[in-house]
Amino acid sequence: MKIIIVGASFAGMSAALECHQLYPDADILLIDKEEEVGYFPNVLNWQLKGEMKTAAEAQSGLVNQIKQTTIDFRLGAELVQLDAEDQSIIIRQAKTRTTEVYDALILAMGARQVWDFPDKGLGERILSSKYFSDAQESWRKIEKAQSVIIIGGGQIGLESVEALSQLPLSVTLFEAETSPLAKYVDEELMLDIEAELRRRHVKLHVGETVETICLTEDGSKVRVETLKGQYEADYLLLATNFQPNTDLVSDVLDCNPDQTIQVDEYLQTSQPHIFAIGDLIQLPFAFFGQAYLPLINHAILTGRLVAYNLVSPKRPLKEVQRIVSSHLFGYNMTSVGLTERQAQLWTDVDSVLIKAPYSQWETEELTFKLIVQRSDGRLLGGQLLSTSRHIQQMNTLALAISNGMTAQDMVEQSWLCLPRYTNLVPIVIEACQRYLHQKEEVSHAD
Ligand SMILES: Cc1cc2nc3c(=O)[nH]c(=O)nc-3n(C[C@H](O)[C@H](O)[C@H](O)COP(=O)(O)OP(=O)(O)OC[C@H]3O[C@@H](n4cnc5c(N)ncnc54)[C@H](O)[C@@H]3O)c2cc1C
Incomplete structure (x- = not known):
């Protein structure tokens, strides 16, 4: 059996290791478009807080486990085309394109933080830490910065505020809800943390939604507009709007309105032999029916589970509890x-x-x-x-x-x-x- 897994992060690597255990004779190919994979997405914050001596500390142990197996692990290899009828994909690595045929294909391409920027020059003013290379680039930008705006006061936003507010920087946080972390924590539990934000001189704008983002006229800063005002800073960090990386497969597979891939309880997509896991899918969630819950533990859970269902449906995904x-x-x-x-x-x-x-x-x-x-x-x-x-x-x-x-x-x-x-x-x-x-x-x- 030939198993191909696209995306070598928490979901993809967990799936690969589980497949390796369950199907010792299978030919397993694991690819990722990045050259360096498996880094915790908080790597930039840990660096800023001085909590890491070497980058290796921020890399998941899954990478080493994969390297110790016979799994064909190809980095810098991007999925560029999927042909569900022929059960084949095209991979681009360096300048070469190769076709690979699969018996089972597991998609684990994750999600990215997006904002529809009209101004292409804005990319230079954005800080990102999703991938290791982004985090290193952001680290260099922050060294020269005097001010940063963060959009989104969820877990990612607040962790970034904590890290950045330790530096001699002006930090402004926008959150559309009336308190930070509103998705996870009721308002009265946030009082101590909000007091700490004030103590650190973080400019906290709650109940204020960012409407537009653009460059200032001379292009030297980023400008954010809300219904209440205009704010400028050297750099902008987006801590909101996760969007699954499904552009490449949305013509071939049924997707939900939020662009997640539709899967059944065995993680199979609308096409036979193609499965989707991790940040690409919604999960069954108490009361909500289905919900998009992009978290590392869900990526690992679905990655491990999918391996059991490749040949026949065996282990259904049960309702998850968000923790x-x-x-x-x-x-x-x-x-x-x-x-x-x-x-x-x-x-x-x-x-x-x-x-x-x-x-x-x-x-x-x-x-x-x-x-x-x-x-x-x-x-x-x-x-x-x-x-x-x-x-x-x-x-x-x-x-x-x-x-x-x-x-x-x-x-x-x-x-x-x-x-x-x-x-x-x-x-x-x-x-x-x-x-x-x-x-x-x-x-x-x-
Ligand atoms: C700043 C930040 C902080 C976060 N903090 C936390 C936290 O504290 N706790 C938590 O649980 N979650 C956190 N998350 C969410 C967490 O990172 C994700 O839920 C988790 O990484 C999902 O794992 P995944 O394997 O599904 O996808 P991803 O980690 O997104 O990995 C997808 C992989 O697919 C690869 N890929 C994409 N397209 C292609 C292609 N066409 N060809 C080949 N490869 C491709 C990518 O390069 C990537 O390596 C955070 C996210 C961010 C951005």
């Missing part, structure tokens, strides 16, 4: 499932907020919010901001949410645990207990 984690301004932020605002779109909800200093967490700052469905106490989401790491607890919460557990189930589950294990999920259990007490008080009052 997002970031280290920002000294806080660990983890968000699981739905925020209160998102949940309110679907159902009536209650929430519980725990704020440190509190009982055993007196030594650390901690804010935890639990979101629960009002009708039956079903857990819908949780957000944790703390100065120490509690990711394990949030994984437990993610599992509980996936299994449709209620606050009552969680508390009863904790009774079953051996005493020495009871502190495994103290914050989540504590919040569930408080929620049940609140409910009891309300029902007594009625």
Whole structure:
């Protein structure tokens, strides 16, 4: 069997390694248009913060694992044409074009950050860190810069603000929502981070949407226009608008309006023997049906899963739980499932907020919010901001949410645990207990 995988990043490399395990006799070809692959997209921020000594620290271990196999790993090799009828692709490497025939083709070309710039000269004024080469170019630009505008106050935008605000630079952040990280964190949990932004003199424009981006008349700066004003800076960093790299295949494969490739639960596209994974596809997501969730863990999950389905459909993709984690301004932020605002779109909800200093967490700052469905106490989401790491607890919460557990189930589950294990999920259990007490008080009052 000949398996071709296009895109050697988190999704593509995970797929290649899994295929290598499952089909030891298969001929596996893994290609990527870039010469250097597998770098975490945060490489620029880590460099700016001085957290990296060598670039190798920012490269995923998957690259070395691939190199230790017999997988035909070709870099600087770009997919330029797909012929689904002949089951063949054309690859351009240097100036040479070659045709390769496949039994199974896995597309893992990922996504890019886009903005429809009318002014072609703008490219010079943009900072990007998606690929390693972009990050190195951006690093050189920042060394000479005095001001940067960042559009998008999500995870990527805030991580960039944190890194850039440590430098002697004027940093301006635009976010269309009324608070940063609104997709993952409700407003009241962002207060400490917003205070930190003010302390660092970051010019924060929330609830302000960027309408146009252009060059200033002399071309020396970039200008951003919103309904409230015009702002200029040396460089612009886009932390918004992910768009799947599907231009090349959208004539051949059925795509969704957001340009993701349509796949069935076994990750097969509208064409036989062609599969799509990672940032190219939407995922089944609680309440939303399908959602575009471009994250590394989803790329790895779909990459590993697809390998099982190449010959016959075996392992369906189940509903995923979004779990997002970031280290920002000294806080660990983890968000699981739905925020209160998102949940309110679907159902009536209650929430519980725990704020440190509190009982055993007196030594650390901690804010935890639990979101629960009002009708039956079903857990819908949780957000944790703390100065120490509690990711394990949030994984437990993610599992509980996936299994449709209620606050009552969680508390009863904790009774079953051996005493020495009871502190495994103290914050989540504590919040569930408080929620049940609140409910009891309300029902007594009625
Ligand atoms: C600045 C930034 C910060 C981020 N931070 C986080 C984070 O903290 N946590 C998190 O979970 N996610 C983060 N993400 C998202 C994360 O990077 C993606 O979800 C993840 O990389 C998706 O993996 P992928 O393998 O699907 O695609 P990609 O990583 O996009 O890789 C696709 C690969 O395909 C190659 N390719 C594309 N077209 C072709 C072609 N025609 N021929 C050959 N090769 C091709 C590309 O060169 C690339 O190597 C961040 C993204 C950005 C931009």
